[in-house]
């Protein structure tokens with residue numbers, strides 16, 4: 305019995321340690337306004353990736369209202385989401401994977 309519990313626990317920890325799929329997070333929250341390489345309502349990811357760092361991208365996702373002036377926008381219409389650190393990390397990596405594309 306004890307052994308089975310230990311096995312179940314280790315499987316659960318393997319599953320939760322798995323990296324989130326940035327594409328999936330993007331499709332859930334961002335796809336309505338951003339596309340990977342085409343201009344949509346917001347700028348495309350290849351353009352963002354060419355001019356921003358990982359920290360800048362994450363700061364913008366966390367609080368567009370605090371960042372838009374520094375990014376050169378006159379106003380912001382981007383939705384602010386409540387995302388966890390893993391989701392934000394997966395998103396910024398996904399955006400940066402479009403650098404040069």
Ligand code: HEC
Pocket residue numbers: 330333334335336337338345346347352356360361364365368372375377379380381382383385395
């Ligand atoms: C309601 C539409 C909308 C949604 C949803 C949205 N965005 Fe945006 N985003 C924009 C617009 C428009 C801009 C341009 C500036 C502004 O209005 O804030 C922008 C700007 C950005 C920027 C900064 C662009 C630059 O100049 O470098 C990043 C990074 C970004 N969005 C990432 C995301 C991510 C990641 C998501 C999903 C979690 C997301 N956005 C969801 C509309 C949206």
